[in-house]
Amino acid sequence: MKAAVLQITSSDNPAENLELVERMIADAAAQGATLVCTPEVTNCVSMNRAHQSKVLNHQDEDPTLKGLRESAREHGVWLSIGSLALQGGADGRFVNRSFLINPSGEIAATYDKIHMFDVQVSETETYAESSGYAPGSRAVLADMGDAKIGLTICYDLRFPHLHRTLAKAGADIILAPSAFSAVTGAAHWETLLRARAIETGCFVIAAAQTGTHSTQSGKSRQTYGHSLVVSPWGEVLADAGSASGITLVDFDFNEVSKARKRIPALTHDRVISGP
Numbered sequence: 001m002k003a004a005v006l007q008i009t010s011s012d013n014p015a016e017n018l019e020l021v022e023r024m025i026a027d028a029a030a031q032g033a034t035l036v037c038t039p040e041v042t043n044c045v046s047m048n049r050a051h052q053s054k055v056l057n058h059q060d061e062d063p064t065l066k067g068l069r070e071s072a073r074e075h076g077v078w079l080s081i082g083s084l085a086l087q088g089g090a091d092g093r094f095v096n097r098s099f100l101i102n103p104s105g106e107i108a109a110t111y112d113k114i115h116m117f118d119v120q121v122s123e124t125e126t127y128a129e130s131s132g133y134a135p136g137s138r139a140v141l142a143d144m145g146d147a148k149i150g151l152t153i154c155y156d157l158r159f160p161h162l163h164r165t166l167a168k169a170g171a172d173i174i175l176a177p178s179a180f181s182a183v184t185g186a187a188h189w190e191t192l193l194r195a196r197a198i199e200t201g202c203f204v205i206a207a208a209q210t211g212t213h214s215t216q217s218g219k220s221r222q223t224y225g226h227s228l229v230v231s232p233w234g235e236v237l238a239d240a241g242s243a244s245g246i247t248l249v250d251f252d253f254n255e256v257s258k259a260r261k262r263i264p265a266l267t268h269d270r271v272i273s274g275p
C-alpha cells in the first residue's frame with residue numbers, strides 16, 4: 001500500500017480549503033497513492049464560534065464532505081478526512097468528526113474526537129475546545145480490506161489507553177490527524193507519535209496542519225506541521241517538515257507482526273491492584 005499524507009494550512013474558508021485538497025488528492029492518486037490522509041479540521045481552522053456557526057454545516061449538507069467523497073470515487077482511493085468541523089453536536093455545539101471514505105466514495109466509518117483540548121499552552125495561548133465542540137465517546141476501528149485502521153484525532157494522541165484498545169481490537173494502522181499547536185508540537189509531537197507506534201506495534205500516520213492560518217475572523221493561529229509516518233518499530237518513515245505538500249510512503253504490513261513478535265508487550269497486560 002502507498003499512502004499520501006497531505007500537509008496543508010487550512011483557512012477559515014471551507015470552499016477555498018476544499019478546492020486545494022481536491023487538487024492534492026488528484027495529484028496524490030496520479031503518483032500512485034491508494035490511501036490519502038488529510039489533517040484535523042481540513043474544512044475550517046477557526047476559533048471564532050460566530051464565524052463557525054455561519055460557515056459550518058450538518059454532515060448531510062456539508063459541501064466539503066460531498067466534494068471529497070466525489071474525489072475519492074473519481075480517483076479510486078481510500079480517503080481519510082482527518083476531520084471536519086460540523087454542526088450537530090450535543091447542546092448546540094459542533095462536532096470534530098473524522099471520516100474514512102472508500103474508493104467508491106462511500107462513508108466507511110466516522111469517529112468523533114473524544115478528548116477535548118481545554119488547555120492553557122502558555123500565558124498568551126489558551127484553547128477551549130469543549131466550549132465549541134461536543135466530545136465523542138466511542139472508539140472506532142475501520143476495515144480497509146488489507147488493513148484495519150484505528151481512528152483518533154490530535155489531542156487523543158496523549159491518551160495511550162485509546163490506542164491500546166484499538167491495537168488489541170486488531171488495528172494495523174492508527175491515524176492521528178492533527179492541528180497541533182506550534183509550542184506543544186516542538187516539545188512533544190514526535191515523541192508521542194513514536195511512543196504510540198512502539199506501544200501498539202501499529203503504523204501511525206499523522207497528517208498535520210502547518211504554519212500560520214489566515215482568518216477573516218479572530219486571531220490567527222500557528223500549527224506545528226511535521227506530518228509524520230511511524231513504523232510499528234518506532235522508526236520515522238517520513239517527516240513532512242513545515243511546508244505544505246504531499247508526502248508519499250510505502251507500507252509493508254508484515255512489519256506489524258514482525259514488531260509484535262520481537263516485543264509482544266501488547267499480550268503481556270496484567271491486572272494490577274492499587275496503588
Ligand SMILES: O=C(O)CNC(=O)[C@H](CS)NC(=O)CCC(=O)C(=O)O
Nearest residue numbers: 046117127129154155179180181184
Ligand atoms: O479548534 C479547531 O479548529 C480544531 N481543533 C483543534 O485544533 C484541536 C483543539 S483546539 N487541537 C488540538 O487538539 C491540539 C492538541 C495539541 O496541540 C496538544 O496536544 O499539544
